[in-house]
Amino acid sequence: MKVLVTGGAGYVGSHLVELLKLSNFTIHILDDLSTGHLWACQDCPLIQVDLTNRAAVLSILAEGKYDAVFHFAAKSIVSESATNPSIYYNTNVIGSINLLDAMINAGTRNLIFSSTAAVYGTPITNENIDEQHPTNPINTYGRSKLMIEQIIKDYCDAYQLNSIVFRYFNAAGASPSGKIGELHSPETHLIPNILKSIRNESPLSVFGDDYNTHDGTCIRDYIHVVDLAFAHKLALQFLKKNPGFNAFNLGTETGSSVMQVINVCEKLLVVKAEIRIADRRPGDPERLVATNQKACSQLNWRPSNSSLETIINSAWRWEKLLKETKMRKSDHFQ
Ligand SMILES: NC(=O)c1ccc[n+]([C@@H]2O[C@H](COP(=O)([O-])OP(=O)(O)OC[C@H]3O[C@@H](n4cnc5c(N)ncnc54)[C@H](O)[C@@H]3O)[C@@H](O)[C@H]2O)c1
């Protein structure tokens, strides 16, 4: 099978690339390397193009004759989406429309799209969220993702596109191979920030300790990036028998507060983290935890690598490797 992975040089996309490389896939990566890395492409051919370059995207898809497209490429920092909405709507919406049009034009009918729990906004319930929960994003990033979800659905109805939209909760962890992992600049995600602060003996900001949760800090559902990758592979099989549009949550059904995550890191690494309580971060919902029954029953998927211990151990191994190799954006991974 020949597949195109947009954003395959990024964090989540590169973990799918590593998994597909183990099977008999021909993999091309489309990425502008704006937040991705050459080493994360793992020797797969890289087409270095910005998705907003419509003519280029049309021609890449026409020439590639791909069986399926995995669409990870996006801008995904909530705070940046508030200050620079233009880049979010251009990349996430217009870039995705270019890709969809190019797929239809080329006769490529299978799409797996990376969406987010941010499409739900602030949940109206304290229970875990299923796919029927109303979508009401509270930031530009979430709105851009919901817009493209709706556009994908319309393309499925009109042009016989088949698509799975995956709403990831909080992606975390790193490949057990030690070859790839998370490297963002700036890093906004909790787990790499905790590990960095432990490594550098610098304080970690905890954004708010006055939420209505058991310890006052926000609750999230952390899902191992390797489990996310497995779901994408299963999605290809699902699409063969289930054409049309489908949305799935990818989470673990387990919520962990910021303080609980810090405590597990401290326990595993046998250190005390230096914590600074900071103001609440705008746009942070109090509690976001998935119901994953739909993915488990229909895709036969299990988040089997997603205990906090497994996630943090893998992320710590990666963090140490980054320090040892002093990896930089331009480095090729050896
Ligand atoms: N990491 C998470 O916790 C999380 C949670 C929910 C959803 N997601 C979604 O998963 C996807 C991957 O996220 P990630 O954490 O790997 O992000 P990432 O920034 O590591 O990867 C995104 C990749 O897309 C590329 N890219 C960005 N703009 C592009 C453009 N205009 N043209 C071509 N390539 C472009 C980047 O260079 C990068 O390699 C995104 O769509 C994101 O919205 C991530």
Ligand SMILES: O=c1ccn([C@@H]2O[C@H](COP(=O)(O)OP(=O)(O)O[C@H]3O[C@H](CO)[C@H](O)[C@H](O)[C@H]3O)[C@@H](O)[C@H]2O)c(=O)[nH]1
């Ligand atoms: O240095 C930090 C970083 C984060 N946090 C807190 O930790 C929790 C998790 O924050 P992350 O930035 O790790 O993740 P988010 O839940 O904000 O967002 C992630 O998951 C969302 C879906 O749940 C979106 O998809 C988004 O793209 C993705 O980054 C939040 O309460 C945040 O305030 C801190 O206290 N200190």
